[in-house]
Amino acid sequence: MSKVVVVYFSRDGHTAAIAREIAKGLGGEIEAIEETNGRDGPLGYLRSALEALLGVAPTLASRQSRVHRGDLVVIGTPVWVWNMASPVRSYLLAHRARISRVAFFCTCGGSGGHKVLGDMRALCRRAPLARLALTEAECANRGAHKAQMAAFLRALGHGRPGEADEPQRAAHPA
Numbered sequence: 001m002s003k004v005v006v007v008y009f010s011r012d013g014h015t016a017a018i019a020r021e022i023a024k025g026l027g028g029e030i031e032a033i034e035e036t037n038g039r040d041g042p043l044g045y046l047r048s049a050l051e052a053l054l055g056v057a058p059t060l061a062s063r064q065s066r067v068h069r070g071d072l073v074v075i076g077t078p079v080w081v082w083n084m085a086s087p088v089r090s091y092l093l094a095h096r097a098r099i100s101r102v103a104f105f106c107t108c109g110g111s112g113g114h115k116v117l118g119d120m121r122a123l124c125r126r127a128p129l130a131r132l133a134l135t136e137a138e139c140a141n142r143g144a145h146k147a148q149m150a151a152f153l154r155a156l157g158h159g160r161p162g163e164a165d166e167p168q169r170a171a172h173p174a
Contacts, residue, residue: 003028003029003071003072004023004026004027004028004029004071004072004074004156005028005029005030005031005066005067005071005072005073005074006019006022006023006026006028006029006030006031006074006076007019007030007031007032007033007065007067007073007074007075007076007091008030008031008032008033008075008076008077008088009032009033009076009077009078009085009087009088009091010032010076010078011039011044011045011048011078011085012078014078014107014136014139015076015077015078015106015107016032017139018076018105018107018132018134018139019032019074019076019105021149022074022076022105022149022152022153023074025149025153026072026074026153026156026157028072028074029066031065031066031067033060033087033088033090033091034060034061035058035059035060035061035087035090036058036059036060036061037058037059048080048085048086049080049081051080051086052080052081052083052084052085052086053081053083055083055086055089056086056089057086057089057090057093058086058087058090059090060087060090060091060094065095065098067095067098067099068098071099071101072101072102072103072129072156073099073101073102073103074102074103074104074105074156075088075091075092075102075103075104075105075120075124076088076104076105076106076107077104077105077106077107077116077120078106078107078108079106079107079108079109079111079112079113079116081112082111082112082115082116083112083115083116083119084106084116084119084120084123088120089123092120092123092124093123096123096124096125096126099124099126100126101126101129102124102126102128102129103128103129103130103131103132103152103155103156104117104120104121104124104128104130104131104132105131105132105133105134105152106120106132106133106134107134107135107136107139108133108134108135108136109135109136110135110136110137113133113134113135114133116133117131117133129155129156130152130155130156131152132148132149132152134148
């Protein structure tokens with residue numbers, strides 16, 4: 001039986017909050033990407049930025065993914081220096097062969113979101129059913145992203161490729 005699995009990585013909690021909102025809206029399961037080393041503090045921030053810039057794929061904590069072929073997999077990442085978070089890169093590389101139906105979302109300080117969504121598509125080798133890019137300001141104010149979230153969830157409920165590409169574009173360039 002096909003199900004929805006929302007997979008995400010979050011360092012500061014913004015992406016996790018949006019992942020929970022999507023999972024609730026779709027009645028899906030949630031799966032946090034976990035890695036072997038932490039990213040706390042200034043050194044964790046610096047490590048995150050360098051790995052994102054260099055395209056590093058760090059080691060993830062060994063754990064069985066809940067994703068099975070045929071599931072709708074919604075994958076979320078923060079934007080680090082105009083790139084996807086390195087743990088998300090690792091996850092996509094490890095699991096892309098099992099992903100047939102996918103959607104992407106990202107959270108960013110203000111820019112880089114649409115580039116990252118394109119990078120995720122290229123790495124996953126799948127056209128997303130829908131895409132959502134939200135800025136930190138939009139994440140902080142639920143009302144600011146209500147229409148974008150509703151359009152994203154509608155597109156995933158209908159499951160038509162590309163249907164949500166335009167409505168989800170953030171009001172501010174992401």
